[in-house]
Amino acid sequence: MTRSQRLLALLQAMRGYRAPVTGDALADKLGVSLRTLYRDIATLREQGARIDGEPGLGYVLKPGFLLPPLMFTQEEIEALVLGGRWVAQHGDARLAEAAREAVDKIASVLPAPLRRTLDDTALLVASAREAGPPGPHMAPIRAALRDECKLVLDYRAENGAASRRTVWPVALGFFERVRMLVAWCELRQEFRHFRLDRIAALTATTERYPRHRRALLQEWRAIEGLPER
Template sequence: MARADRLLALLQALRRHRYPVTGEALAAQLSVSLRTLYRDIATLRGQGAHIEGEAGLGYVLKPGFLLPPLMFTQEEIEALVLGGRWVAQHGDAVLGAAAREAVDKIAAVLPEALRRNLDGTGLLVARPSADAPAAPDMGPIRVAMRDECKLVLDYRDAGGATSQRTVWPVAIGFFEQTRILVAWCELRQAFRHFRLDRIAALEVSAARYPRHRQALLQAWHASEGIPEQ
């Protein structure tokens, strides 16, 4: 393996670990000697990577170090562009604009050959169906999830009856024909799934819910028997 490829592989290996990983384990993953691994870690630190730890204790890569665009393979670029285009078509206005900006930023820093391939990728995303059910702007829901604030919903059930729910937003699921809000419902004292197109009105409360959203997400995974990704 070329040294540049090995350094990128080391960064990727470190990114996969939230907690310190031993030099022996990293060396085994990369099929290199410990001496080579220590030298590569020193090189990455010299290039600005914030790698904490030392021999015998383990290493962890702190957030904030950006990899150069050459790390992307053609397939990775196509996956990023396809995902960005899907969000641009199916997200809310703010999220869609952010997706388009992200794709433009990727294109701006790619080498010429890769940029030509990106422009002609041929991976297209259809516009949402004209008869797809209307849904409220997801922007306030996304803000409430980030800030861990409660939502007050006026929600219509399948029969058209409306009730008011105070919920703790956990996640939004994107399905082919609808969007689903996963939330802890204070009325039912359980996780519930709310179709966004049945939300007649919503208000972001100033009150924060008492548990961290990540903990709620883990509890929802467990309640549904869904393996964590």
């Protein structure tokens, strides 16, 4: 590994940590000595990377430092293409088009040998017909998740009971046959799961809910016993 590759690998590694990570952990992850790691961190700081911390306490990369263009391995390309194809099959129209455009952008900057890997990959995604069409509600739900705004749902439960719910959208789950909205329900005062195919009508509002979505997501994960990501 060249020095420039090592510095890029260090940046990539630090981007994966939201909390401070020790020098020992970073050195072990990259397969370098602690002395080399400290020297590389000093170099990155000189180049403008906002790296807070010091030996013994840990380091964290602050937002705002742009990484140079990346080159992908063959397996990374296969993962990106597989993910793009899955979204193109299972997302709403705008999300599907965005997935196709993203793969095209990646393809446009790849050298010829890696471009062939992208074109020739044998990883296929089954048709989404079994799950049914995404429906008209996925795009406004995605917008509400980004903006942290409340939604008003006209919802029909499995037993046929209809209700109107004001919810704080937390996450959107894509399962094999259904799509599921995770949200805090003001009526029930707890997290609830709403199948998109049972939403009869949806009204997007501009009213922001009082807690950050990230905090709500962490709380829901803890309740469900899911690991942090």
